[in-house]
Amino acid sequence: MLGFADSDYEKVRADFRQVEDPYTGWKIFVVPPIVPDWAVIHAIRADENGNVVCSALESDRLAVLAAKRAVVTVEEIVPAGEFVARPGEVFLSALHIDLVVIAPRGAHPGACVNAYGIDRGHIEKYLSASKTEEGFSAWLSETVLGKTEEEYLAFAFQELNLAGKGA
Amino acid sequence: MRERGHEAMPLLLSGCTPDEFLAYRISREVRDFERTAVGTLSPVPLLGVLHAQASHARHGKFLLLGSGETPVTEGSKELFDLAQRGKLDLFFLSGAQIDRKGNLNLTCIGPYDAPKVRLPGGAGSAMLYYMTRRVVLFTLAHSPRIFVERCDFVTSAASTPQYPWRRGGPTRLVTPLCTMEYDARGQEWRLLSLHPGVTYEEARRETGFPLLPESVPVTETPSADDVALLRARIPVLRNSYPVFAQALETRIGSLSS
Numbered sequence: 030m031l032g033f034a035d036s037d038y039e040k041v042r043a044d045f046r047q048v049e050d051p052y053t054g055w056k057i058f059v060v061p062p063i064v065p066d067w068a069v070i071h072a073i074r075a076d077e078n079g080n081v082v083c084s085a086l087e088s089d090r091l092a093v094l095a096a097k098r099a100v101v102t103v104e105e106i107v108p109a110g111e112f113v114a115r116p117g118e119v120f121l122s123a124l125h126i127d128l129v130v131i132a133p134r135g136a137h138p139g140a141c142v143n144a145y146g147i148d149r150g151h152i153e154k155y156l157s158a159s160k161t162e163e164g165f166s167a168w169l170s171e172t173v174l175g176k177t178e179e180e181y182l183a184f185a186f187q188e189l190n191l192a193g194k195g196a
Numbered sequence: 197m198r199e200r201g202h203e204a205m206p207l208l209l210s211g212c213t214p215d216e217f218l219a220y221r222i223s224r225e226v227r228d229f230e231r232t233a234v235g236t237l238s239p240v241p242l243l244g245v246l247h248a249q250a251s252h253a254r255h256g257k258f259l260l261l262g263s264g265e266t267p268v269t270e271g272s273k274e275l276f277d278l279a280q281r282g283k284l285d286l287f288f289l290s291g292a293q294i295d296r297k298g299n300l301n302l303t304c305i306g307p308y309d310a311p312k313v314r315l316p317g318g319a320g321s322a323m324l325y326y327m328t329r330r331v332v333l334f335t336l337a338h339s340p341r342i343f344v345e346r347c348d349f350v351t352s353a354a355s356t357p358q359y360p361w362r363r364g365g366p367t368r369l370v371t372p373l374c375t376m377e378y379d380a381r382g383q384e385w386r387l388l389s390l391h392p393g394v395t396y397e398e399a400r401r402e403t404g405f406p407l408l409p410e411s412v413p414v415t416e417t418p419s420a421d422d423v424a425l426l427r428a429r430i431p432v433l434r435n436s437y438p439v440f441a442q443a444l445e446t447r448i449g450s451l452s453s
Contacts, residue, residue, distance in 0.1 A: 032327060037303070087271060119270075
């Protein structure tokens with residue numbers, strides 16, 4: 030990694046080590062790789078064979094490749110013959126994935142590339158609710174705890190439609 | 197705890213808003229035939245770069261994160277890799293603290309182990325500050341809490357004398373009161389211009405490190421054509437920053453009334 034020189038990362042991150050680059054002789058910082066036990070990402074679609082197309086813009090694919098095990102939730106399953114990555118999307122082979130779960134609107138209240146945007150209204154509600162412990166608990170029981178998948182979906186679709194940001 | 201935000205600027209402007217004035221100043225830093233990138237949380241730099249792209253930098257290459265203007269396959273990873281390879285010419289950064297020597301703090305206010313405020317973090321700014329040819333800093337407020345003698349935590353170092361192969365670093369600082377120039381030899385900021393209506397005394401009082409020289413020119417104001425061009429770019433800005441674009445249009449509307 031370039032750029033950690035003379036920053037205070039040197040003082041607080043003992044795992045960032047300075048070594049000599051064997052090729053150039055320059056002093057350079059190296060950082061250990063992150064190896065998550067699990068990666069859980071939400072993707073756009075899968076085919077029947079468990080191959081996936083996910084957002085290219087975040088490091089979702091990289092997280093799956095780095096992790097020991099990976100779960101991918103997807104908006105939908107499409108026939109392998111119609112399975113393509115559009116701009117902003119990237120192919121991720123079933124080879125790297127342990128489990129694919131069909132979860133429409135699974136990124137709500139976040140965005141899913143080419144499917145729906147951020148649910149701003151909900152995020153704002155969450156932000157003001159989470160300012161206090163009580164507010165956060167109320168938000169949690171209103172939207173998450175004790176909700177069935179169907180109830181949450183109905184709620185998420187309603188919010189997305191209200192926001193005018195449906196697919 | 198009050199800070200002078202850009203809405204409360206003492207700027208004397210006619211025919212444009214402070215945001216447009218600052219965006220125009222940023223546009224002046226963009227050069228033709230270069231690679232320029234704008235990251236996240238940067239509506240004013242984005243507006244400035246969109247202006248430059250449509251005026252004096254038509255041959256430039258632009259990576260505007262989240263705008264859809266320049267599709268890239270891998271988002272921010274592609275920006276970081278481009279900079280690491282030494283191919284990024286201009287980038288924009290800000291900081292919760294910016295110190296006399298040009299260091300940035302995006303990590304924490306107070307001690308690292310017991311911070312008063314934990315900030316979101318550097319997100320690659322240490323590397324971008326080091327590997328981009330020119331980095332222009334911008335802030336939307338100007339106070340002694342931001343412009344400090346020494347950052348509580350140095351997330352991104354402005355100069356690294358023991359690493360002679362550093363590619364670039366800070367060149368300019370654009371604030372709601374003034375512009376500063378980074379003196380790479382002295383490794384500190386020098387006052388470059390004061391915005392219209394701002395006195396030296398005011399800028400000095402709001403800056404937590406010595407500000408010199410005392411006598412500098414007034415920052416250039418955008419022409420009517422430039423203001424028109426900035427406004428013509430707002431629809432593109434809106435794709436990335438709908439809330440900011442809406443607020444800006446409201447302020448523009450109240451200018452003419």
